Amino acid sequence: MGTIKQGILGGFSGKVGTVIGSSWKGISYMRGRAQNVKNPRTERQMEQRSKFALTLDFLKPITPFVRTGFKAYASKQTAFNAAMSYIVKNAISGTYPNYAINFTNVLVSRGALETAKEPSAEVSAGSFIIKTRTETNGSGQPTDLMMPLIFNANKGEAVFSTAGAARSVGQTTLATPADWAGDTVEVFLGMISEDGTLVANSVYVGQFNAQ
Numbered sequence: 001m002g003t004i005k006q007g008i009l010g011g012f013s014g015k016v017g018t019v020i021g022s023s024w025k026g027i028s029y030m031r032g033r034a035q036n037v038k039n040p041r042t043e044r045q046m047e048q049r050s051k052f053a054l055t056l057d058f059l060k061p062i063t064p065f066v067r068t069g070f071k072a073y074a075s076k077q078t079a080f081n082a083a084m085s086y087i088v089k090n091a092i093s094g095t096y097p098n099y100a101i102n103f104t105n106v107l108v109s110r111g112a113l114e115t116a117k118e119p120s121a122e123v124s125a126g127s128f129i130i131k132t133r134t135e136t137n138g139s140g141q142p143t144d145l146m147m148p149l150i151f152n153a154n155k156g157e158a159v160f161s162t163a164g165a166a167r168s169v170g171q172t173t174l175a176t177p178a179d180w181a182g183d184t185v186e187v188f189l190g191m192i193s194e195d196g197t198l199v200a201n202s203v204y205v206g207q208f209n210a211q
Contacts, residue, residue: 054099056084058106058153061157062108062151069083069162070110072111083107090107091106104204107201108190111199113198116189116200116203119189123209126175126211128173130146131170132146136167145164145165148164149161149202159176163192167191184209
């Protein structure tokens with residue numbers, strides 16, 4: 001129960017409904033009573049948490065890459081959070097609790113630069129050669145750098161580069177760990193301008209078996 005001080009127009013101390021009255025250095029103030037926060041774990045909440053957990057497992061090993069790949073969206077949120085938001089909204093398939101990442105819809109980089117054209121990959125023992133057409137017909141330049149990324153979902157690991165060979169070269173090489181041999185991996189290719197200011201939407205190259 002609250003106690004009124006200095007008459008009906010004065011401050012009060014104690015609790016009155018959902019309001020708590022108090023004073024500090026002679027100044028009376030009121031604040032809302034803290035509400036009990038419950039975690040009902042509704043189905044909707046569980047679905048969203050499952051999607052976030054799945055996306056987090058994918059993004060953790062490629063965090064340095066997405067910091068570059070999503071930097072254009074890092075003004076009101078971090079690049080990492082921008083990447084997570086995009087994937088949760090656009091690249092999760094299935095129904096709860098059997099969600100999976102649809103890698104064909106994943107972007108590991110996002111921006112206005114001209115994308116890689118008709119990317120492909122050749123697999124050899126311990127490495128991938130990732131290729132793109134060299135001509136440009138938009139915002140791209142021959143000096144743009146290739147940004148290849150290879151993700152191993154089975155091991156939760158990735159190899160990548162944010163400064164590969166130039167677009168004009170048409171191909172760049174990534175080495176893969178020896179213990180990846182026989183594993184299924186997902187390959188992506190992004191582009192970044194030579195000065196690092198512009199980034200392209202990544203392109204899903206495909207699923208391959210590492211050698």
